[in-house]
Amino acid sequence: MIKNVAVIGTGVIGAGWIIRCLAHNKKVVAFDKDLKLKKRLIAEIKRTWPYVKKLFNKKKLNLKNFKYVTSIEEALKEADFIQECATENYKIKTKLMNIIGKYSKLNAIISSSSSGLLPTRIYSKCKNPARAMIGHPFNPVYMCPGVEVVPGKKTKKVFLNKANKFYKSISMNPIMVKKELPGYLADRLQEALWREALHIVNEGYASTKDLDRSIEDGPGKAGMKHMLEQFGPALKLPWTKLKAPKLSKKLSSRVISGTKQQTKGKSVAMISNIRDEYLVNLQKLRKKYENKIRK
Numbered sequence: 200m201i202k203n204v205a206v207i208g209t210g211v212i213g214a215g216w217i218i219r220c221l222a223h224n225k226k227v228v229a230f231d232k233d234l235k236l237k238k239r240l241i242a243e244i245k246r247t248w249p250y251v252k253k254l255f256n257k258k259k260l261n262l263k264n265f266k267y268v269t270s271i272e273e274a275l276k277e278a279d280f281i282q283e284c285a286t287e288n289y290k291i292k293t294k295l296m297n298i299i300g301k302y303s304k305l306n307a308i309i310s311s312s313s314s315g316l317l318p319t320r321i322y323s324k325c326k327n328p329a330r331a332m333i334g335h336p337f338n339p340v341y342m343c344p345g346v347e348v349v350p351g352k353k354t355k356k357v358f359l360n361k362a363n364k365f366y367k368s369i370s371m372n373p374i375m376v377k378k379e380l381p382g383y384l385a386d387r388l389q390e391a392l393w394r395e396a397l398h399i400v401n402e403g404y405a406s407t408k409d410l411d412r413s414i415e416d417g418p419g420k421a422g423m424k425h426m427l428e429q430f431g432p433a434l435k436l437p438w439t440k441l442k443a444p445k446l447s448k449k450l451s452s453r454v455i456s457g458t459k460q461q462t463k464g465k466s467v468a469m470i471s472n473i474r475d476e477y478l479v480n481l482q483k484l485r486k487k488y489e490n491k492i493r494k
């Protein structure tokens with residue numbers, strides 16, 4: 200079983216992977232081109248530990264398994280699994296994958312956290328692209344179990360299987376996408392919802408608060424047969440707009456001020472704590488019912 204992990208890029212997503220891996224006794228070496236991030240990262244590990252501990256039934260956080268290094272070469276030399284979490288941009292990632300390919304062990308798996316870039320393109324200059332893929336997580340990574348595994352044109356099955364096993368070993372449910380497509384699965388669905396929500400706010404049909412409640416308190420309770428019979432014909436209208444609205448100043452300020460009002464002055468850290476506590480309980484509940492449905 201893979202034990203040595205390197206995380207490259209320690210922003211929001213990199214921090215999430217580090218926390219999840221440490222909670223599963225992996226040895227993690229981290230690197231970010233911005234060395235100042237170490238302090239913020241340690242603070243985030245400490246903030247999240249009470250929730251992570253509860254979710255995975257762990258006793259102690261072993262920080263001896265964690266190393267923050269100042270060169271990418273050092274981060275990669277022992278790693279058997281490399282999770283890349285740098286800025287979402289073809290140029291940055293393609294260049295970075297070339298460096299990662301050069302300094303990593305030849306058969307170490309490279310998995311990018313990208314939210315929608317094509318793996319064939321970002322690994323076009325990477326040594327041995329057969330071992331390279333996307334492992335797209337969801338935020339917060341230490342709480343959400345989903346990870347979309349997307350192969351590039353040169354990725355070999357043997358490495359996809361190894362990645363699947365690795366992700367399962369850190370309590371994730373890998374979603375194995377058969378071939379690459381921009382935006383993968385979940386973000387394409389989310390984009391459709393997000394686009395419609397923006398149209399609704401833009402045209403003044405509802406507040407951001409009521410829009411949120413239309414999801415929280417609303418859909419998803421009917422079966423597929425009923426759904427297709429009742430709502431199938433509406434697909435031809437169609438209800439939804441396929442083009443996104445222009446992100447005008449007016450629309451942005453409506454979304455920002457609406458959601459700011461909803462927070463009622465709570466800080467991001469306060470909201471993150473509430474969210475994490477909620478997600479721990481939600482996932483424990485989900486496990487109980489999921490076993491009943493999927494058995």
Ligand SMILES: NC(=O)c1ccc[n+]([C@@H]2O[C@H](COP(=O)([O-])OP(=O)(O)OC[C@H]3O[C@@H](n4cnc5c(N)ncnc54)[C@H](O)[C@@H]3O)[C@@H](O)[C@H]2O)c1
Nearest residue numbers: 208210211212231232233284285286287312313314336338
């Ligand atoms: N934020 C989300 O909700 C989310 C969800 C899933 C996936 N992702 C994906 O995860 C990746 C990281 O996103 P994020 O939200 O953590 O961004 P972020 O801006 O918080 O962090 C990116 C980090 O990458 C570092 N970086 C940039 N170039 C680097 C390089 N060459 N070498 C080392 N470090 C480098 C930056 O210094 C920064 O700390 C992106 O590909 C993004 O699309 C984000």
